[in-house]
Amino acid sequence: MLSPRQTLTSLVAGLLLPSMAAVAAGKCERLVVTGSPDAPPYLWRDPQDPKRLMGANADLLKDAASQMGVKVELLFAGKRSQALEEVRTGRMDLLVDTPLNASELETLDFIHPPIAQNEIMVWTRAGHAQPFNSLADLNGHSGAISEKTRVTSAFESAIKEHLTLEKQPNLTQALQKLMLGQVEFVLAGRYAGMALTQALGMSGDLQAQPLPVDKPGLYLALSFNSACNDPWLRGQLAKKMTELAASGRSSEAVARNLALWKAQLQQPASTPNQ
Numbered sequence: 001m002l003s004p005r006q007t008l009t010s011l012v013a014g015l016l017l018p019s020m021a022a023v024a025a026g027k028c029e030r031l032v033v034t035g036s037p038d039a040p041p042y043l044w045r046d047p048q049d050p051k052r053l054m055g056a057n058a059d060l061l062k063d064a065a066s067q068m069g070v071k072v073e074l075l076f077a078g079k080r081s082q083a084l085e086e087v088r089t090g091r092m093d094l095l096v097d098t099p100l101n102a103s104e105l106e107t108l109d110f111i112h113p114p115i116a117q118n119e120i121m122v123w124t125r126a127g128h129a130q131p132f133n134s135l136a137d138l139n140g141h142s143g144a145i146s147e148k149t150r151v152t153s154a155f156e157s158a159i160k161e162h163l164t165l166e167k168q169p170n171l172t173q174a175l176q177k178l179m180l181g182q183v184e185f186v187l188a189g190r191y192a193g194m195a196l197t198q199a200l201g202m203s204g205d206l207q208a209q210p211l212p213v214d215k216p217g218l219y220l221a222l223s224f225n226s227a228c229n230d231p232w233l234r235g236q237l238a239k240k241m242t243e244l245a246a247s248g249r250s251s252e253a254v255a256r257n258l259a260l261w262k263a264q265l266q267q268p269a270s271t272p273n274q
Contacts, residue, residue, distance in 0.1 A: 026094075028070055028228035033061065034086055035097040036076040038148050041191050041257040042116055042218055043097045045076055047264060052076060056253035057096045057115050057148075057218060060140065063249075064240035070233075090225025095171040097218040099150050107224050111237045113245045114217030116254070119190040120151055121208040123197075124177060132185055133211045138163055145187045146171040146172075159187075171196055179205060187213070191258050199265035 035053060037045040043055035053074045065072045077092060086092040088107045100110055109199040122132040131137055135158055143165040151159070160166060166183060168174040171193070174186045179202055186193075190208060197203045220237055222229050244250055 003142045011061065016218060022189075028230070028233050028246040030071045030073065030218055031065065031094050032092045033072055033094045033096050034092050035074075035084040035095050036080045036083065036148075037078075039074055039097055039192075039218075039262040041195070041254050042118065045262065050076060053096075054257070055097075056250070056257040059253045059257065060115055060250060061096050061220065063239070064244065067112075067240065068236050069240050082265065084196065087223045088225070090223045090227075093223055093226040093228050094223040095219075098220055098221045099138070099152065100218050104221065107246060109224065109229060109234060111220040111222065111234065111241055113241050114219045115241055115244065115251055116218045117215050118218060119212035120149070120152070120187055120214040120216070121157070121189055121190045121193060121212055123175070123186040123193050123206055125178065125181070126205055126207050128207075130184075132209045133213075135159075135162055135213060138185065138213075141184045142166075143180075143185045144168050144174040144183045149188055149215055151187075151214045152225050154214045156214075172200065175200065175202060175206060191254060195258055195262045195265065200261060 002155065008069070008238070024265050033258055035043045035057065037043070037053060039265075040056045041055055043053055046054040047053045053076055058074050062072050062074075072137070074096070075092070077086040084098070084104075087095045088104075096115065098108075098110075098115075098162050102190050104110075122138065124132060130141070132141075135155075143163060145168070149170065149209060165187070166174075168177065171186075171188055174188065175193070175196060176184075177183050178186045188262070191213065193206075194203075220241065222234065222237070
């Protein structure tokens with residue numbers, strides 16, 4: 001015969017089980033995701049289907065979501081600022097490649113750790129003798145950066161304080177200025193610079209210095225206004241990002257998508273504009 005305590009425990013369990021089942025049944029089944037359309041190899045617009053985005057971050061998120069039983073739709077929402085606005089308002093659920101920004105903490109839940117890290121390198125002409133391994137080394141030298149290159153807020157503040165950089169509309173134009181000797185260095189992502197110098201036939205003339213000067217993380221950021229924003233989803237995404245950071249799959253996805261992007265750039269109809 002059950003004691004009064006055991007009876008009470010059974011009753012409580014019986015009341016909790018249906019509610020727990022309801023929570024599980026009501027979990028998010030589909031995420032509408034967007035991000036920057038010009039951040040290869042992490043994310044860019046699919047030339048075969050311009051309504052969609054592709055890239056390493058897209059592959060990694062889809063893989064994680066599949067394991068969670070959640071469908072992902074990665075859609076083009078316009079330029080970076082427009083994508084942010086779509087997620088901020090809740091019209092779309094998630095950003096897949098955003099830097100950690102204190103000004104967005106009131107509207108977005110950033111999932112830790114980041115899905116990827118982008119190494120910002122100092123690109124110079126081949127044979128450049130001056131060591132360019134730190135911000136101090138760059139002080140007093142002419143440089144350029146693409147308006148599309150994202151850095152950490154701390155590094156951006158340091159740039160404004162210590163360097164005078166020419167901002168170019170895209171990386172192609174920044175690298176061309178370097179090639180012509182109009183600037184001494186360009187700040188650009190390791191992989192974007194690597195692919196673009198090869199596509200432009202500059203890989204023998206331009207090189208990255210050995211050490212990155214900045215390593216901005218690219219985060220998943222879930223809208224406060226998303227109907228999918230609940231503890232279960234945030235916890236599952238954080239778990240998957242932690243597993244990803246320890247697995248080495250991020251490097252594999254970057255290498256695969258870097259090769260894919262380079263192949264697209266080298267197609268005759270393609271004009272690099274990163």
